[in-house]
Amino acid sequence: MAATAERGAAVNAARAPHARAMLVLAICCCSIFIVGLDTSALNVALPSIQQDLGATLQGAQWTLDAYLLVLASFLILSASVADRVGRRRVFQIGLVTFALGSLLCALAPNLGWLIAFRVLQAIGGSMLNPVAISIISNTFTESRARARAIGVWGGTVGVSVAVGPLLGGVLVEAFSWRAIFLINVPIAIAGFILAGMFIRESAATTRHRLDPVGQVLLVAGVASLTYGIIEVPMKGWMSPQILGSFSTTVASFALLVWWELRNPQPLIDLRFFRSPPFSGATAIALLAFTAQGGFLLLNTLYLQDVLNFSPLGAGLAILPMAALIAVFGPISGRVVARHGPRPSLVIGGVATLAAGLITVIPRSDPSYMRLFIMYALIGIGLGWTNAAITNTAVSGMPNRQAGVAAGIASTMRQLGQALGVAIIGSIIAGQVTEVAQTPAFMRAYHVSWAVIAAIGLANLILGVVTTSARAVRSAQENTDRMGAAARD
Structure with missing residues (x-):
């Protein structure tokens, strides 16, 4: 009986670190969820904000643009500071700042203050995204476990952006646009408390000057x-x-x-970019999130202004995308752990390319079944791609530089979303003066999907080229050189 008790104690002791690691992953994923959510949920609320605050549509759009601008600008700084002064500390500061910014956004009396508070919110958000992936990378040190964890994280990031229109539509119709910000506050506070309890402090072993x-x-x-x-x-x-x-x-x-x-x-070790997988991951991140940002803008307008869906109805229509990102993100992480990033990147590129082609080649307006298939393929493409991007960006990098590497990939994601909105917005503006001009809008609609198809093809090619055996050897040689230089 004593032997049985000892074996039970040993099993429980072995399980404890794993349970703690999974809890750390859950804390990071929940915190990152609210950051991604804010880049998409507000799309469906822009008309309500415009009406409530007496703003022009262009002015209301800056509530999105200011957030993306600041978030993209400070991601690498936050990652670098966290590697220097402590990742948990910066993560908790980010949660407090994000919660405060969210609360102030919900109380904003006019558009000018709302934009200013969105800037504060984005500063907090910039401390969460790359720092979270750095915490995950330092918690899951075994390569396969890290790949699986990053797969879960990647699925969470994708879902947070894709599910935003659905949740935003529910909150706007049930309460008001201010509820989109209020929902962040309790999640951020809970994340702050749990991070203090379960996330161990970590920092780079060698503290470089800023x-x-x-x-x-x-x-x-x-x-x-x-x-x-x-x-x-x-x-x-x-x-x-x-x-x-x-x-x-x-x-x-x-x-x-x-x-x-x-x-x-x-601040940025440019030797990272001598690694073909790392360079490919940053390029694919930029392109994949250009497709996602453009898709969300294009189909929000199409569903609400052409098909006359309500905000909630439009969010429900895009649900296949969100659901499949959630399904395939973790699966992609496991595939990356077992087979490397190439299969995930190839599947993601093919799915995105197919989504564009089935829209562009039949010139007729899409039926509901075609819409479902298109949205499902986009979700499959982004779900498979996102986990591979993050894993490729941080794999092979020393743990002390994981935050900066993840920060670069995260910056590419934010820039991609902004670029997607700009490109698709330009295409639509070049064809129509009002979305209600349905024939002109549908011309822009097909051109926009052709752009998304081209992005899928580009990512497919990049995924194959930058994960070849030669590219992997080159990356290992680069890592060895960096390690030798660090020892010297």
């Missing part, structure tokens, strides 16, 4: 690029503001490369 010059140049480059792609539909490619914005982008990134190559302790 790189303020690199950070300023990065923020200038990302902010000007994001501003430019957001404003192109309204101002035009040749407007002084857009030309100035993109000129600032080119100058900032050129100076950033020059500075980081000469800085012994850079």
Whole structure:
């Protein structure tokens, strides 16, 4: 009996670390869910915000744009600071800031204050996304367990963005647009408490100096690029503001490369990009989330303004996308753990390409069955792709640099969403003056889906090329060089 008791105690002791790790994963996923939710749930609330606050539609759209702009600009800084001063500490500060920003957004008396509070909310959100993946990477140290955990995390990120229109529609119809922000507060508070109880503090073993010059140049480059792609539909490619914005982008990134190559302790180690899998992952992240951002904008307009769905009805129509992201994200993580990222990236690219082709090739307006198949394929494509992106970005990187690597991939996601809105918005604006002009809108609709199909093809090619045996060998050689340089 004593032997049985000892075996039982040993089993319980072995289970305890696993249970704690799974709880850490759940805390990170719940916290990240509210960040992704805020980039999409507000889409269906824009008309209500416009009416309630007496704003123009363009003004109301800045409640989305300001959030994306700030979130994309500060992700890498937050990851770098967390690796330096402590990941749990920065994660908890982010949760408090996000909760405060959400509460203030719900109480905003006018549009100007709402946009300002959205900026505060985004600063908090920037401390959650890359820091969460860094916590996960340092909690799940075995490569297969890490891949599975990142698969769950990737599914959560995708679902949070895809399910936003559904939840936003429910909250707007049942309460008001302010409820979209209030729902974040208890989740963030619970995450703060649980993080303090169950997440162990971790930081980089070697504490490098911060790189303020690199950070300023990065923020200038990302902010000007994001501003430019957001404003192109309204101002035009040749407007002084857009030309100035993109000129600032080119100058900032050129100076950033020059500075980081000469800085012994850079904010972004540009040697990362010598790894074909890492470079491919960042490019695929940008393209995949361009497709997702464009899809959500395009089909929100199509369902509500052409098919006359209610906000809740439009959210329900997109539900196949959200459900399949949730299903295939974890499956993709397990496949990546067993077979590497190539199968997931290939399946994701093929599914996205197929979604575009079945819309573009038959020129007739899609039936409800075709819509269901298109939305399902987009969900399959994003579900398989997202987990592979994150795993490829952080795999092979030292744990001390996992946060920055994840921050780069997360920045590409946010830029992709903004770029998707800008591209699809430009296509629609170039065809119609009002969405109610159904024939003109449907021309833009088919062109937009052709863009999504092209993105699927590009991601398919990138997935094959950057995960080949030669690319993997090159990545390992690059990692060995980085390790040798660090020891020296």
